[in-house]
Amino acid sequence: MPAITPSLSPNLSLKRVVRKPSVRSKGGIVVTQNRVASEVGARVLKEGGHAVDAAIAAAFAVGVVEPWMSGIGGVGAMLVLEATTGKVTAIDFGGRSPKGLRIEDFPLAGGLDEGNLFGWPLVKDNLNTTGAKALVAPTQPAGLALAHKMFGTKPWASLVKPAIPLAEEGPIVDWHTMMVIASGLGDLLKDAGASQRFLHRGLPPVPAAPQAGLAQIRLPAPALARTLRAIAEEGAGVLYRGALARTIAEDVQALGGYLTEEDLTAVAPREREPLRFSYRDRTMHVLPELNGGPTLAVAFGDLKKRSGPHGSGPDGPRFVAYAKSLETAWTDRFKRMGDAGERSVPTSTTHLSVIDRHGNIVTLTQTLLSLFGSRVVLPQSGILMNNGINWFDPRPGGPNGLAADRRGLSNYVPTIMTGPDDAIGIGGCGGRRIIPAVFQLLAMTADYGFDLDTSFHQPRVDVSGGVAVTVDRRLPAEARKILDEACTTILADPVLYPFPFTIAGAVRRTGAGNEGATEPEQPWSEAVAEDEV
DSSP states (O other), X not given: OOEEEEEOOTTSOSSOOOOOOOEEESSOEEEESSHHHHHHHHHHHHTTOOHHHHHHHHHHXXXXXXXXXXXXXXXXXXXXXOTTTOOEEEEEEOOBOOTTOOGGGSOEEEEEOTTOTTOOEEEGGGTTTSSGGGOOOOOHHHXXXXXXXXXXXSOHHHHHTTHHHHHHHOOBOOHHHHHHHHHTHHHHTTOHHHHHHHOBTTBOOOOOOSOTTOOOOBOOOHHHHHHHHXXXXXXXXXXTSSHHHHHHHHHHHHTTOOOOHHHXXXXXXXXXXXXXXXXXXXXXXXXXXXXXXXXXXHHHHHHHHHOBTTBSOSHHHHHHHHHHHHHHHHHHHHHHHOOOOXXXXXXXXXXXXXXXXXXXXXXXXXXXXXXXXXXXXXXXXXXXXXXXXXXXXXXXXXXXXXXXXOBOOOOOOOEEEEOSSEEEEEEEESGGGHHHHHHHHHHHHHHHOOOHHHHHTSOOEEOOSSSOEEEETTSOHHHHHHHHHHSOEEEEOOOSTTOSSOEEEEEEEETTEEEEEEOTTOSSOEEEEGGGO
C-alpha cells in the first residue's frame, strides 16, 4: 500500500526518550491532565472519600486550571464501578442542541472547513464552531451532581470549594499555557470575555523568567470563582433555574445565541444501562448510543476474528490487526451513526480516571468539544462555553444532521474493563483519536497481560476514519514495513502539539493494589496517589 509523505519535522531529535512511570499504591489514585487537579482529588481520597467524591473535586479543579479543555460550560459522561458488587453504572450528560435553533442560520459556504474537527462542509462565518450560536446547554455540573447523589460520601460543597481559590488566583502561566492560548488567538480576540480572561494587551501571556523577584503570571477568573461559590453553596441547580440561569441565558442571547432558560431547565443527566461486550476473558463496559462506545464494541468484535489464542502476534501483525479492526469499526460508525470525515486538529476534552483504596473506579470524560469551545466567555458568570453544535453535520437530514432539540454524536469513550484478576478504568482526550487509543491500550492488556506502565509506553497507531493509518515513528522498522504493505500509512512524531494520538489516562486494580498511568508526552498530566499528598 502507498505511504503518504511523513508528517515529520526535520528539527526534532531522533534520540529523545520520554518516560512517565505509572504510580502504584495500596491507596487511591487520581489521574487527570493537570497535576494540580490530580492532587485535589488525591486529597479527597486521603480523607476517606469515595472515588466519585475525588472525581467530582478533580473535575471542578481541572476545569479551572486547564480551562480550554473542559469545565462547567461543557458536557460529558462517566462510568462507576462498585468494588463490592462489580456493578457498573453509566451516567450520560451529553449535549443537546437548543430548542430555538434555526437551521437557516447555518448556510453552507462551499468547500470543507479546514479547521473543523470532523471535516464538515464550511458554514458561513464558522457559526457552527465559534460564537454564541455554536453552544449548547452546559451539563457538566448537573452530571457531577447526579453522580454525587448516587455515590458521594463527602459534602457537595467540600468537593467544589477547592476550585474556588484556583479560579480567584488563576492558573499559573507556563510555556504550555502560552502555546495553547496562542493557538486560539484569532478567535479569542473576537470575544470580549475571552480576551479579558486569556490575553494580555491582545497577546498571549508570556511566562515569567525563572529569576528571583519576578512574580509568576496568572490568569484570574473572579466571575467564574463567584459562580463556583454559588454552585458549592446552593448546588448545581443554580445553573439551571433562578437568577444565575437567567444571567447565562441573557448573556448568550445578547451575543446572538439561542440558549434560553427553558433549555437550561431541561438539562437532565441520566443513569444509563451500560453497553457490555466481551473480548477474551474480559468484559468491556461503555455508554450506549451516541458516543464512542458502540464503535469500540465493533472494533473488538472484529479483533476477535483476527487474533490467535495468544494475541495478535509480534508488533507488525499486531498493529495490522489493530488497524484493520478499527477500519471496520469506522466504516460501521459512518454508516449507522453519521459521523463522517477526518481532521487531525486540536480538540478540547479532558479525561479523569480515579480509583479509591477499596477498588471503586470512576472513568469520567468532560469536554468543551473544540479547543476553548465556542471561544465565548460569558461576562456575568465567567463561564467558558462549549461549541456542541459542532458535533452535528451542518447538512440537515442525515443520521447526525443539525436540528433543534437534538442529541449530538460524540467521540469520547470512557470505558471500564473487568476480568478475572483486574479492572481498568480508562479514557482519553483527542476527538476521534480517543477510540483507537482506548482500543489498543485495552487490547494490549487483554492479549499480552501488559500492566499500565508497559501499555502507556508502547508506540501506537491511529485510525480515525480517514484513508491513512497514522504510525508512531518509534514503532520498529520491521513492524512499520509490515504496516506499509497492508495499509496506507503516514509516519508521525508523538509531538505535544498537535498530538497525533490521544492523551489517555487509566487506573487499574489488581491483587497487588492500584496502578495509575497517563500519557508520557503530555507535560501536565499526572497520576497522583493519596499517599503523595
